[in-house]
Amino acid sequence: MKLNIKNYLFALMLSVFIFNGCQDITDEYVGKKPENVKQVNITMVAKSSNNPVFLSAKIGAEAAAKDLTDKHSLLDLSISWRTPLEENPVEQAERIINAVQDGTDAIIVSCSDTDTLTKAINDAVASGIPVMTFDSDAPDSKRFSFYGPNDEKMGRTVFTELAALLNGKGKIAVLGGSLNAPNIKKRMIGVLAEAKNYPDIEIVEVVYHGETAETASAEVLRVNAEHPDLDGWAMVGGWPFFSDYLLNKLEPGKYKIVAVDALPVQLPYIEKGIVNAFLGQPTFRWGEIAVEKVIDKIFLGEEVKENYEMKLIKVTIDNLGGWSRQLRAWGYDGIPDKYILM
Template sequence: MKLSNFIIVLLVGISFAMFGGCQEISEELADIDPEGVDTLRITMIAKSSDNPVFTTAKKGALQAAEELSEKYSMLHVEVDWETPATEDANRQVEIIRKAVRENADAIIVSCSDRDSLTSAINAAVDAGVEVMTFDSDAPESKRFTFYGPDDEKMGEMLADKLAELTEGKGKIAILGGNQDAPNLKKRINGIQNALADYPDMDNVGTYYHPENEVDAIALMDSVHKMYPDLIGWAMVGSWPLFGDKLMDIIEPGKIKIVAIDALPVQLKYVEQNYVQLLLGQPTFRWGKISVETIVEKLHEKEEVKEIIRLKPIPVSIENLGGWSRQLRAWGYTDIPEKYLVM
């Protein structure tokens, strides 16, 4: 063999050894299931499958399962999506019982009703199935952890931002939604506690209403008539922002509005300056972090905190484009292109 041919052969050999060899190891990591692989079956139960926030949570869970199955050669993670079409606590109880019967290793659940689900969760844990909650907790149950926001802290963030927007003075009101909802109560507490630091801000009241757009806007309209000098709203939910009607009763920027949740339907209010701040929840992480936490506990045998906090993301005109792209990446499809290129 001529020296030049020898060199070519050797170069090709080195290429294969260094590049192909690495590729082989990578493929070995990713594709081949050796004997003795531990399969971890997780049943995921959200509140309703017709709600896009839970669809993105599902996407996060599936992505985490895929990534973790690639990372650990001796582990295969399966996520079984079992969510009622519409909110139904009894149906969730049935699904938990079915998961136990079918020998699931773990259950992730967002509780539609904490009382109904507590006993079902306890029964599952007693049967050897680990349970964690996300979004909506059942704190008296035997679940090992809850992943969700600190509602009181979110309320404080709303109040602080509203104080910044109103320069710490003037009349403001709180839109409270369902008076009996525990998470909303905590948010309202957070707002009221934080407002104590702003003596020149006058909270004219907390207003409760059925959780829909029409009732929320009707209530706001009546409050505006009672207090024509009202300059701000802190909303613990985004009910008035689920359509276009709010635009008929307020002028952009005249009344400062801060609210919790930042779904695609609400973004136009930020763009047109009707709303100055939304606190968005990274719902994709509901699924992703939950699956990762289950693997940490069951596969890695690590200690897991009783409560894992989800950090809300402030959304304003400044990061409307970034937040829109993030929503798209999480699986939302109804986002106007003009936001995606901001």
Template sequence: MKILKVLTVAALASVGFAGASHAADSYKFAVVPKAMNNPFFDLTRDGCMAEAKKLGNVTCIYQGPVEHEPATQAQIIDDLITQGVDGLAISVSDAAAATTLINKAVDAGIAVITFDSDAADSKRAAYVGTNNKEFGKALGEELLKLKPEGGTYGMISGGAAAPNLAERVDGVREALKGSKWTEVPGSPTFCNDDVTLAVQQAGDLKTANPDIAAIVPVGGWPMFAPDGWKNFVEPFKADVESKKVALVVADTLPVQLQLLKDGYANALVGQRPYEMGEVAIQTLLKLKKGEKVEKIIYTGLDRVTAANVGEFLK
């Protein structure tokens, strides 16, 4: 009888151990950016990796196209589905292509959320990131604060099929509607997240419209090439400092904050990409545990000018 009791305790201990092991299942979550050569997404990667390390039972796989190529992103997502990852967080380059793949992943039992750029009509469980319409409106509002007298302006966007960027462009236009600002022909230009091309397009806007009063990139691309951006701004830097020409740019990466401090921009409106990475992992883990999550999780915006740039550089 005593032996039986020992065996029973051992069996219970074994069940308990198995239960603990199950509770601490390991998960592989993939974060798929639009482009891995975009420093904005480096911060999302860092947030993802830090949160995974903190949790201990999560591996963050950071994988996407080197450059902004929607077809390559689609292939990478398809490959990750085939590999059987536990969860996907996708910054959508092309909403139509991504929707098909997101639905395929969900049907295969993979938890899927979007971040930064959404595919709202897909089966994704949640979106984590910026309210992009409000982001665009904030850019327009900062421009109105700088130059309420208006003038002509041009925008630089990234991928033409990216839904988040289209919302930002709409937001800028909405903020400036009814003001004395008018958009130049050919705006927005599309740089496909190519930082060198974005700088070139800024120069093209200035050359084609010598009296242009503002340039508004709805992503930080041209400033991600700091030497190129400086070379672009230098010939009319005095006009920027006097606000004759306003440069209102999206994102607040450290390199951009320094450029703003040095007089190479007037205002920045920033997202929180690091937090996107953290929250993406937290959300995917909740989904795998069967917990409910909010459909829309906004990570907030920051507005930076010469008056408060020092605080952000700290």
């Protein structure tokens, strides 16, 4: 037992054997799945597989599936990705029908159109398949739960943040999106309701557009030109910053701007000081939380609430680095190293 080299090596080798033995026992009794394991397949139908926010949600769903499979020895969970390439509610509905026919155990869906998807969801539920929505809800359907933003509250937050930057007074414009989008409508209700609490802030114009970077940018430049005394922008979406077009068109610091979303393409606007704050959505959690709640309901038999509100993350120059690293961890590509190191 004296710690000379021979004894020490013996003790070290013994330690290795013990560790290996423990590992073998662990693999035998803990790591391997028993024979009566329950195979569970969850079909994920997001809006568009061309959109990086949904690819991030997919990574979240797969990570949750792996964690849950590791945690519960009687569960073997897999995710089937059945998302259309482009946004298409009819195609989403078809994929839900196909998933039910193929014997999926549950469906999680982000609805491109409420009416089209409500019927598909109800049919799936009628066939005994539980459905949960994330990001974009179908509130009148028979889905058992929804995880996503409270859009009206989001609109209020956009205005509150802008009001704080303006010290409660000034002239602003509000950028909405499509008049037909239900989530945008709710955000606008929130913005305009909150505006009533700030009598010294004047809304000079409310702008709606076709929800593309080009149309949004054009509207922003037009309003700026028409209102030279404009102090700021409340934007319920991040459309003008989905391209680099405005990077050299807007003077940093001239306007106080608060906008929704904080995707990688938008981040240079924070770095340059053009945008003061983005309200980022933790898109990874769309998939992660939805999968966890499905398993709570169908495997663990736990009670699941009808609504789980997604919390927004405020992104400013102070946490640009942290947010960039978080985006990278959530599966987003193309984030410059200089942001990662901030």
